[in-house]
Amino acid sequence: GDSVTQMEGPVTLSEEAFLTINCTYTATGYPSLFWYVQYPGEGLQLLLKATKADDKGSNKGFEATYRKETTSFHLEKGSVQVSDSAVYFCALSAGWGNTPLVFGKGTRLSVIA
Amino acid sequence: DGGITQSPKYLFRKEGQNVTLSCEQNLNHDAMYWYRQDPGQGLRLIYYSQIVNDFQKGDIAEGYSVSREKKESFPLTVTSAQKNPTAFYLCASSSPTGNEKLFFGSGTQLSVL
Numbered sequence: 195g196d197s198v199t200q201m202e203g204p205v206t207l208s209e210e211a212f213l214t215i216n217c218t219y220t221a222t223g224y225p226s227l228f229w230y231v232q233y234p235g236e237g238l239q240l241l242l243k244a245t246k247a248d249d250k251g252s253n254k255g256f257e258a259t260y261r262k263e264t265t266s267f268h269l270e271k272g273s274v275q276v277s278d279s280a281v282y283f284c285a286l287s288a289g290w291g292n293t294p295l296v297f298g299k300g301t302r303l304s305v306i307a
Numbered sequence: 308d309g310g311i312t313q314s315p316k317y318l319f320r321k322e323g324q325n326v327t328l329s330c331e332q333n334l335n336h337d338a339m340y341w342y343r344q345d346p347g348q349g350l351r352l353i354y355y356s357q358i359v360n361d362f363q364k365g366d367i368a369e370g371y372s373v374s375r376e377k378k379e380s381f382p383l384t385v386t387s388a389q390k391n392p393t394a395f396y397l398c399a400s401s402s403p404t405g406n407e408k409l410f411f412g413s414g415t416q417l418s419v420l
Contacts, residue, residue: 230409237311237397237411238350283349292338292357292401294365295409299349 196221196288200298203281207274207305215269215301217258217284225288227251227260227267228295232281241269241282274305309334313398313412320385320392321420328383328415330398336410337401339381343367344395344414353396356381385417393418 201216219225226245230238242251247262256271267284284298311332320326332339338357342350352365356375370389375381381400385392398412 235414237313237399237413238409239411240408243408292355294340294352294355297342297350299347 196225196286196296198284198286198296198298200282200284200301202299203302205301205303207303209276209305209307210273211305213269213271213274213278213303215282215284215303217267217269217298219265219267219284219286221265221286221288221296223288224262225286227258228285228287229256229258229267229269230283230285230297232283232300234280238283274303276305276307279303279305311398311400311410311412313396313415316413316415318415318417319420320417323387325384325386326392326417328385328396328398328417330381330383330412331379332381332400332410333379334400334402334410335378337378339375340399340401340409341365341371341373341381341383342397342399344397350397353383 197220199218228243229241231241232238242253244251244260250259258267258269281300281302283300285295287295314329340355341353351367353371354373356362359378362373362375372384396415399409401409
């Protein structure tokens, strides 16, 4: 079945460091790919998405490029801030309509000043 | 403001007791979902409903039940058959054009007394 694999955390970085969180997927067809972020004690919020190969999603300084050849959707940010500390989830949607998303296990990021 | 409201934020269950988690949305979304979040395991789908009066089991439906009598409401009952109910429960809904964007509630933390 469809699945998403994320790098395990936790990831601890100093402020202004470069961030990469790896995400690879397995799916039939051409899924849409997403990154969600969860701040402590809250639900998830959509961070960015890409719906076809070579698309780049971006938001709040975060970027991810849909790479069909490597089945990857790695999340990057050039300079992290303390406020970026959260759990990040990679997800895919392989079906049509309201087919449930498949989530990775999440990667916890801690940014220290 | 449109959104998803989950209540209560914290809930305690005694052994052998059924408890019900509330989820209400005013986004006019057709589809609604329940996920369970455990540390290190990401999000796992419990049940989902794509339309009123219809719902499907997700990956971990055993010990849970749902109803969808109104478009706005999708309550989750954790029954006494669920032997390990302690977790963070997240409700979500998706837009009418498809699940390109899931909207999440702020979650309910369920603990066993």
